[in-house]
Amino acid sequence: MRAGAAALAVLVAGCVSTPPDRVSTLFLPDTAGLAVSGSPLRVDLGRAPDGVIAALSRDLGPPRSLPTATCPAGIERRLAWGDLVLTFTRERFIGWQSGAGQAGTVCG
Template sequence: MRLAAFALLLLAGCGAAGTVPTTPARQGVTFVPDANGLGVAGRSTRIDFGRSPSGVIPVMEREVGQGRDKPLANCPSGVVRVVDYAGLELSFSDERFVGWRQDDASAGQTCA
């Protein structure tokens, strides 16, 4: 009986193959898009254009949750990735954060 219970515990701890646990987004952080990138409401912290994707994407995912890659349609040359964070789309070149789009507003390099 103990062996069976131990085996069930071991199996319960194994996730499905290929699944990645996700961290829930924090609450209360509001990003404010502007002409230079993203500000953080109520703080002096910023994510300005020119920052490396490796310095932007993990912060966004930690604060607002997992983003969704969008197709690259009608993008200016140099934009290689667009990530949508619940309606806030961020554009990236290979090495830089280059633009944002939200509703009818945008700044920097964005896809039409």
């Protein structure tokens, strides 16, 4: 009886499909903020920080905090996902840097 139960457990386990690998959203920086590849959705400059951070973190993982010592007045937060760095005031997403490109207000 035990062997039959074990065989049934192995058989049922083989029927469970493995979930597909999660596909990360590709955020494409442009002059107005971040376009979402393959979608009409955007993460534009001027959006509230909590919504921007949540959207990127959901797909790219948690950000790294960067110092703000070299930033213009008003920038309170600098967060990086890989080489994409976003800058924020207390109330708004105000700029991005990635490689040699940038838009909005960024740190020096």
